[in-house]
Amino acid sequence: MRIRVRLRRAATLLAALVVAFSVTVVLPAAPAAAHGTLATSVPLADSVVTRPPERLALYFTEQPHAQAHFTVTDPTGARVEGPWSTGEPKRLDKPVQEYNLVDGKLEPMLYHTGFPAMLPVTHWPAKGRYTASYLSVASDGDQVRGSVVFDYQGPTSAPPPGWSAPTSEPAPALLALLEQGRHDAPGNAGSPRPDGSPAAPPPAAGAAEQAGGGLGPWLVPGIVVVVVAVIVLVAARRRGAAPAPAARPAPARDRPRPTPKRTTTGQPTNRQPPRH
Incomplete structure (x- = not known):
């Protein structure tokens, strides 16, 4: 029973270590597939807006693609946006970290500049x-997709005269770039973009700064976790395979002696009966 309990505890600990290793590997690597991501927005996601802004601003870590597709929908799902345009870049209050493939290594980079897409709201x-919502493609071919949701509690307004809701879909050129980007591995800085043109340099001088070195931050802890897991498993198997020591019989001198029965007179009854 004790051996089973020990093996069960060892298996539980091993499973926890494997989960910890998986989280250590996956989480830092996740940003590697996200370039040109959304850095901030006006209004902020999940905020409450009490005054009707004329336009929304979505700030990305690089200039959105010229074929990027944007929509703004009201609580009923109807679209209320006008044609989007670029705006003046601004310094981000909080830098955004992304990962770029440089000389075969994923190098973390800090981006300090936001490049906006301005979305006018008609009413x-x-x-x-x-x-x-937004759909774009980064300079290295990565898909840039997401949405910003906020709560509007300001005054309502009617649509402009002669206005009709937009029905545009993502441009075929954008979809072709996204499809091609799915099959092309990200290249080094300066490698061709999915459309065949040279990759653009960092969005602006000083916008990105190197934040650290390659895969090192997660590789060493991962190796340590694997080594500890192997040691725990081997130790548990050895304990389970070791035979339990056999019980030794007690010496004759230590064995309890039978208590002689006594008669009603108090004399022992272990005398030999008389022979006839």
Whole structure:
């Protein structure tokens, strides 16, 4: 029973170590597939807006692709956006870290500049949750997709005269770039983009700074976790395989002697019966 309990505890500990190793490996590597990501927005995601802004601003770590697709929908799902345009880049209050493939290594980079896509809102038909969605492609071919949701509680307004909701879809050129980017591994800095043109340098001088070195931050802890897991498993197997020591019989002098029965007179009854 004790051996089973020990093996069960060892298996539980080993499973916990494997999960910890998986989290250590996966989490730092996740940003490697995200370039040109959304850095911030005006209004912020999940914020409450009480005044009707004329436009929304989505700030990315690099200039959105010219074929990028944006929509703004009201609480009923109807679209209320106008054609988007670029804006003036601004310094980010909080830098954004991304990973770039440099000489075969994933190098973390800090981006300090946000490049906006300005989305005009034609009217505010109702109070509730509005969603600004975006679909673009980064300079290295990565897909840039997401949305910003906020709660509008300001005054409502009617659509402009002669206005009709947009029905545009992502441009075929954008979809082709996204499809090609799925099959192409990210190249080094300066490698061709999915459309065949040279890759653009960092968005602006001083916008990105190297934050550290390659895979080192997670590789060493991962190796340590694997080594500890192997040691625990081997130790548990040895304990389970070791035979339990056999019980030794007690010496004759230490064995309890039988208590002689006594008669009603108090004399022992272990005398030999008389022979006839």
